[in-house]
Amino acid sequence: MMMATYPTNAELQKMGEWERKAIWRKMPKMELHLHGDIACPIYSDYASGDTAFTEQDILQNIVCNYKIKDLVEFIDKTRMICKIFSNNQKILERCTTEAILAKHREGVVGLEFRFSPAYLAEGCGYSFDEVLDSVFDGIEQAKQQITTPFEVGAIYIGEVGIDDKFSFEDSVDYFLKNREKFIGFDNAGYPAPFSPHAAQFKRLVDAGVNLTLHAGETPPDCNDRLATALDLGAQRIGHGIECVKSPEMMKRLIDQDVILEVCPKSNWITNPAINMNDHPIRRIYDAGVKICINTDDPMMMTNSLHEEYDMLFTHLGFGYEDFVKMNTWALEKSFLSREAKIKLKETYF
């Protein structure tokens, strides 16, 4: 256990932005919600010759660091990425490595990296096995380059919102066959209803799989979807910020000890109603719901964890101690192995 002296908010307020950001960067951090498979635009140079996409196309069609109409517009943009990844597995491997190394440079010490094999297979023409081979080779290469204690695990995204070549059931089948490679299962992408897939979620829960689901992210995906996610057995929720509209839902999250993986800038981008000075995270935290801070899609949203922390400090008054608390919750709720969590706790928290 490291004994830390925390800078107070008054001390932080006297500092300049860069000095503060250096403090957030240095702080050991957990990140539970990172989409690794849409990490690529920034690494488009690896795609040279294999794509008709120019850098200008990428900036206009994929990079998304400004307010848009809704979540669906964002997911549509994520689908364009396949045009870059197609038919070149090396890009996928390389982007995975780069995405993890970028997190390590930001001071993340415990990382959960999620990706959607069906999206990559359907959009890019790979087999599920090829997707897994590339991503896990990419993770291994990053680990080899990191020399300080660092733990990373992969979450499998199965999408209820895509059902062209592969059904959600196909995704669950494939996941269960490859279960030992993953630390958990998520649903992301287009916010389609969960209920028609209840039997598939039950298979996962019956098999003891760790479940985190994107829910309660933007209207009209409100508390009904969040309630369904909890009914289906989610132990954690991706986003979940719509709970702020329902004191009963916040109480349920507290009673069930569920953590929300909050991604502030992502919410600002995909939800026109969100203003950083009044982001629901403040009210949710004050109500006693466990939360942690994440970037969601850093390569598209051009954000980093230390920038998220600084935004929460300047706009909402969160301070160093709050972030320590959130990272402690994130470690407690992480799906990383018991041994990995003990190692992180002993080294950093």
Ligand code: HPA
């Ligand atoms: N929500 C749903 N699907 C996603 C997201 C998100 O924030 N990011 C990438 N896929």
Ligand code: ZN
């Ligand atoms: Zn997400």
